[in-house]
Amino acid sequence: MVETAGIRLHLVEAGPPDGAPVVLLHGFPEFHFGWRHQIGALAAAGFRVLAPDQRGYNLSDKPRGLAAYSLDALVADVAALLDGAGHERAFVVGHDWGGAVAWWLAVTRPERVAGLVAINVPHPAVMRRFLRHDRAQRRRSRYIFLFQLPWLPEYRLGRSGFAALERALTATSRPGTFSPDDLERYRAAWRQPRALTGMLNWYRAALRRPPRRPASVRVTVPTLIVWGERDRFLHKAMAAPSAALCDRAEVEMIPGATHWVQHEEPAKVNRLLLEFFGRETAGS
Secondary structure, eight states, X not given: OEEETTEEEOEEEESOTTSOEEEEEOOTTOOGGGGHHHHHHHHHTTOEEEEEOOTTSTTSOOOSSGGGGXXXXXXXXXXXXXXXHTOSOEEEEEETHHHHHHHHXXXXXXXXXXXXXXXXXXXXXXXXXXHHHOHHHHHHTHHHHHTTSSSXXXXXXXXXXXXXXXXXXXXXXXXXXXXXXHHHHHHHHHTSTTHHHHHHHHHHHHHHSOOOOOSOOOBOSOEEEEEETTOSSSOGGGHHHHHHTBXXXXXXXXXXXXXXXXXXXXXXXXXXXXXXXXXXXXXX
């Protein structure tokens, strides 16, 4: 447990203490366990891995109120995590909501980011644009608007042993991606007190407590965008305009993979991460 920005976060660390730091940021409805295929591989390659349960999730604190889940507050957690570990900057990898935090960290605090990897998540400005103007993406994202309701989403997600959350993983991934043991680990995280509300408050704050738009939303740090092409939630069409907002970006589409690409294609994702980190470390 580490203190960051006035709250406690549960943190998994691996790899040599003097290794180049890599921060892994999970999305909804996961926790650090969502990086189980990446943590060991990165540590074995000599990187210092920091994989937190982000606020509202699993064993980390779950502050009350929507302001506590604004994108700026979530970014401040990552910066405080780096401060506490003694790192000026790190490679930052984010999937789903964790990717949104990683994007915003790169936009607002680029000096803390050695390189950005966004996995199946667009730049926040592109997400807003598609939600406003793309009917197909609005259909894919309709759950976001349902999550704005009070108490009802918690009830629906929590009933019948978290059956709806389990389906959110198993029905949108390749068969067998999540084992029964994996799902029990997730259910244990979802059972933590106030976890469902904390997790949902990320969505509520996104619409009701959006961050102030900076003068520029361009990403100036090296960026790798990885996308499973069969994502049921976020259309691959958002990858190219996200890359266009970067000074230097690569896009890697993975055919046949879904939103849960780091689970389904761990060897490929790990190779992409290590190659990207290697290039940027050699060039710095």
